[in-house]
Amino acid sequence: MTAPAVRVVVVDDDGLVRAGLRLILGGSDGVEVVGEAADGREGLAVVERERPDVVLMDIRMPVLDGLTATRRLVEGRSTARVIVLTTFDTDEMVLTALRHGAAGFLLKDTPPEDLVAGVVRVARGEPMLSPSVTAQVITAATRGGDDSRERSARQRIERLTEREREVAVAIGRGLSNSEIAAELYMGMATVKTHVGRLFTKLEVTNRVQIALCVHDAGLG
Template identity: 50%
Template sequence: MIRVLLADDEAMIRAGVRAILSADPGIEVVAEAADGHQAVELTLAHRPDVVLLDIRMPRMDGLAAADELRRVAPAASVLMLTTFGEDEYIARALSGGAAGFLLKSGDPRELLAGVHAVAEGAAYLSPKVAHRVIAELSGGGRLAHGTTARKRTGALTPRERQVLALVGAGLSNAEIAARLHVVEGTVKAYVSAILTRLEVRNRVQAAIIAYEAGLVDDTLR
């Protein structure tokens, strides 16, 4: 059972998200918070596997709460809820180690997929958020810090670079396994090695490096 804490200052949003999560028998919402400070307190009290954080909340916003949670409850995976027009927040949260981003207006299936992904130690970007991140990287904007990316990926083996490119393209382990005609366990081993060698926390940060290094081309997107 995946234990989830939900934090959003809008009661109607919380009710809607809770209803979606409750439809999955593998997910349990253990607590709700109306601001970031309360989210941190309830995380310490309930020890959820996943914390869903709205970015804009009173007292302490979602980004500050995510920073605090990384310090006091590092075992909890943070999944950010965002809206269009908050690209600068995405940049900050990714650099701070958020495990994923979801749009509030997205498909409910993305919410369930994101919770399962980050609970399993992976990362998740809803497709529309991923597109904005990719556009920012391709345009050399705030997220593009690629001066050392090629050097970092140059230390990987050719197969590891291939797997990293597919991670950057947003493919799951199962999809990568099918693409490369290997078993999923082999892909998991490659991904684990890549994260270690690149010294990054999760797949989102690895994907950013893949784009910065130019490993992801249009045929993979």
């Protein structure tokens, strides 16, 4: 039985970018662009109407920027997973979006096959960032330090059991569930259980936020 197509909404103020993404995603098997918008406010309305699996969200837009739109989606308990679109992978606003609950980010010049793969992975709830990209994001996010953020992260980490902490650190290194299972000698079901508990105990909504918490606490 064929799996249902991943439903995607594209939010970007550049018409050419939207057209390009629609062409790339629409031409792939298993992905369907169900809506698009030119600013964050319009994007929120389209997401509410279409109920997509994934939202490709530009950061800098008129009327309502992508950062605010992402935060409102997450706070509104939207089931759509947000992928931030950016031109530079060190964009400070991207890091803020990740802290607010974005599932990951893609550069606008990402090769088409990688863009499609990224969308599908996020729709499945899989980790978005490769270990190398995770390390780069974490380094930029934690540069300069923030004492209050570190204290908060350490307090949340203290809630974890030893095994949960090991899983959290592995996620902070960018490992997938299967890689964690192999490294820590766990079954996949056990890993998934631990990850679910991390979401609750660390008060996060995705794996990127787990990684940020781990590094804020000085564990990675």
